[in-house]
Amino acid sequence: MGASVPVCSTFGLTPVTPASPSFSTAPRSTQGMKPSVFWRLADDIPKPMSTALMVLSIAVPFGLWWLVASLDLVNDKFLPSPIQVAQALGRLWTDGFLLGDTAASIMRVTVGFGLAALVSVPIGIAMGAFASVRSLLEPISGVVRYMPAPAFIPLLVIYLGLGEAPKIALIFIGTVFFNILMVMDAVKFVPKALLETTYTLGGQRRQALFQVIAPYVVPNIIDTFRINIATSWNLVVVAELVAAENGLGKRIVLAQKFFNTDEIFACLLILGVIGFALDLSLRGLMKATCKWAVD
Amino acid sequence: MGGGLGSPSVCRADLGLVGSAHYCVPAYPSTLLPIHPPTHPPTYPSTPLPWTNTMHLEINRLSKQFDTRQGPVLALDDINMHVETGEFVCAVGASGSGKSTLLRLVAGLDMPTAGEITVDGQVVMGPGSDRGMIFQSYTLYPWMTVQKNVEFGLKLQGVGSKERREMASYYLEVVGLTKFSRSLPKQLSGGMKQRVAIARTLASRPKIMLMDEPFGALDVQTKETMQQFMLDLWNRTGVSILMITHDVDEAVFLSQRIYVLTAHPGTIQQEVFVDLPRDRTYTIRRDRAFQDTREGIMDLLRGKTAPALVG
Numbered sequence: 001m002g003a004s005v006p007v008c009s010t011f012g013l014t015p016v017t018p019a020s021p022s023f024s025t026a027p028r029s030t031q032g033m034k035p036s037v038f039w040r041l042a043d044d045i046p047k048p049m050s051t052a053l054m055v056l057s058i059a060v061p062f063g064l065w066w067l068v069a070s071l072d073l074v075n076d077k078f079l080p081s082p083i084q085v086a087q088a089l090g091r092l093w094t095d096g097f098l099l100g101d102t103a104a105s106i107m108r109v110t111v112g113f114g115l116a117a118l119v120s121v122p123i124g125i126a127m128g129a130f131a132s133v134r135s136l137l138e139p140i141s142g143v144v145r146y147m148p149a150p151a152f153i154p155l156l157v158i159y160l161g162l163g164e165a166p167k168i169a170l171i172f173i174g175t176v177f178f179n180i181l182m183v184m185d186a187v188k189f190v191p192k193a194l195l196e197t198t199y200t201l202g203g204q205r206r207q208a209l210f211q212v213i214a215p216y217v218v219p220n221i222i223d224t225f226r227i228n229i230a231t232s233w234n235l236v237v238v239a240e241l242v243a244a245e246n247g248l249g250k251r252i253v254l255a256q257k258f259f260n261t262d263e264i265f266a267c268l269l270i271l272g273v274i275g276f277a278l279d280l281s282l283r284g285l286m287k288a289t290c291k292w293a294v295d
Numbered sequence: 296m297g298g299g300l301g302s303p304s305v306c307r308a309d310l311g312l313v314g315s316a317h318y319c320v321p322a323y324p325s326t327l328l329p330i331h332p333p334t335h336p337p338t339y340p341s342t343p344l345p346w347t348n349t350m351h352l353e354i355n356r357l358s359k360q361f362d363t364r365q366g367p368v369l370a371l372d373d374i375n376m377h378v379e380t381g382e383f384v385c386a387v388g389a390s391g392s393g394k395s396t397l398l399r400l401v402a403g404l405d406m407p408t409a410g411e412i413t414v415d416g417q418v419v420m421g422p423g424s425d426r427g428m429i430f431q432s433y434t435l436y437p438w439m440t441v442q443k444n445v446e447f448g449l450k451l452q453g454v455g456s457k458e459r460r461e462m463a464s465y466y467l468e469v470v471g472l473t474k475f476s477r478s479l480p481k482q483l484s485g486g487m488k489q490r491v492a493i494a495r496t497l498a499s500r501p502k503i504m505l506m507d508e509p510f511g512a513l514d515v516q517t518k519e520t521m522q523q524f525m526l527d528l529w530n531r532t533g534v535s536i537l538m539i540t541h542d543v544d545e546a547v548f549l550s551q552r553i554y555v556l557t558a559h560p561g562t563i564q565q566e567v568f569v570d571l572p573r574d575r576t577y578t579i580r581r582d583r584a585f586q587d588t589r590e591g592i593m594d595l596l597r598g599k600t601a602p603a604l605v606g
Contacts, residue, residue, distance in 0.1 A: 191432075191434070193430050193432055193434045194434055194436065196402075196404050196422070196428070196430075196434075197428065197430065197434040198447075198451065199403075199404065199421075199422035199423075200402055200403075200404070200422045200423070200424065200426060200427055200428035200496075200505075201424055201427070201447060201448035201451055201452075201495070201496070201499055202423060202424030202448060202451050202452045202499060203448075203451040204451075207451050211447075211450075211451070212436065215436075215438050216436075216437075216438070218438075290438070291479070292437050292438045292479050292480075292481065293437070293438070
């Protein structure tokens with residue numbers, strides 16, 4: 001094209017011919033990447049495959065346990081069979097321990113984590129929204145967050161005795177700072193343009209805070225709770241292992257004293273199932289209340 | 296391309312492509328609404344259309360300097376502009392001409408370093424609903440339905456829920472999205488989202504609508520549809536509009552007056568009057584006057600003098 005020269009000069013460029021690099025002349029494959037279902041990155045797999053894998057995820061470990069136990073490779077005092085564990089569960093149920101202990105543990109988590117949630121949401125939002133509040137509170141929460149909560153137990157026992165208070169306080173201390181910092185981060189991701197739009201629609205700062213920032217971070221708050229409630233479920237057992245009248249942790253300590261491994265297994269199973277149920281219900285809450293944030 | 300731009304035959308071929316296939320009329324109910332300022336009050340709720348208030352926006356010796364780590368950067372230098380009641384004015388410039396900064400200053404989202412902006416004689420000190428803003432990124436509230444989004448400005452201003460609903464329904468009708476009032480923003484296409492944002496701004500009845508590259512993120516076909524929609528909307532409502540864009544073609548197609556900005560720092564190079572009728576369709580792009588204006592502005596942006604505009 002003869003036109004290319006004047007075009008270049010229009011933009012003040014002089015045409016250059018770079019020294020051409022030497023390319024390999026070896027024949028290149030046109031096959032590209034091989035198709036895969038199982039190893040697809042960041043993509044869905046067919047529903048039946050997903051269901052099958054999910055069933056395997058539970059069935060394989062359970063089957064292995066059942067196999068090892070039934071082959072009598074290990075003394076059943078150390079590794080009870082699934083049937084023995086089921087019997088232990090039944091025993092705990094009929095004795096009334098199962099219900100009482102579970103209720104006690106759940107109550108502690110509810111009160112401790114509930115308080116942490118009540119405190120962390122306003123503080124987290126304030127820290128995310130106002131750089132001033134953030135400068136004031138971020139350093140201290142950043143430091144305290146890294147103090148392992150169980151290390152507070154001796155102090156809590158000295159201050160609060162052996163009742164419910166120290167256990168609830170432990171859960172509170174162990175989760176409130178994580179909650180605060182995660183809520184704060186969520187607020188920082190609210191698009192600035194959304195706030196500016198609010199101002200140009202005649203909104204005041206207060207309205208932007210309560211009617212734009214707050215609803216925007218609700219899904220992140222639910223997610224934060226879902227992640228951190230697992231911590232509180234850990235901490236309640238830790239607290240009960242140390243000192244308690246009842247609770248699933250206490251039941252495990254008692255079972256150890258009498259060498260009832262089947263009861264320990266039963267309690268572990270219950271702990272896992274309840275934790276998983278908590279997770280699922282918070283996911284359900286998210287789906288029900290935040291359709292806009294869920295696919 | 297550089298050599299061929301001036302030649303009419305090339306332009307006609309280009310424009311033939313644009314005009315031939317993809318154009319479609321937006322789905323707003325033009326039969327339900329007055330196209331021109333009505334001689335009788337519309338039968339719709341209250342009387343939101345057309346704009347009757349007068350407005351005068353004036354930008355006086357405006358400068359904006361940003362302090363960066365590399366030292367102060369002058370983004371805008373000695374800008375003088377004005378927009379009158381019912382005008383559609385565009386500011387065009389390359390990136391670096393500070394055109395976004397200019398609009399943010401008018402919106403009150405930033406404060407000028409020197410000079411002042413007045414609306415009806417009052418100095419702009421911060422954002423307010425008298426200067427409604429449309430962002431390129433749509434900025435719909437994702438948790439609100441389309442209806443709630445359009446109502447939100449009125450809600451912020453303390454308008455009662457019944458009136459809010461009526462106004463929102465009215466402006467959703469204006470932008471042709473009544474059917475989608477219960478949808479969430481994520482269910483809409485880019486063009487539809489921007490129409491919701493426009494309805495939301497109109498519902499607050501601003502004195503002037505500020506538009507920051509509103510169609511920059513849209514594909515070519517949607518963009519053309521939206522430009523036609525915007526032009527018709529402006530004709531029907533008579534709302535004053537100050538829009539910034541880097542798209543010269545868009546500026547000529549839409550506006551009555553264009554400020555051409557240079558970059559680093561942003562200054563006004565020239566004010567261009569677009570001598571075309573108010574009612575325009577895509578076919579006007581084939582007109583000599585349209586092409587001359589567009590090429591003239593392109594030349595200004597290239598750093599040449601533009602005989603078509605000077606003479």
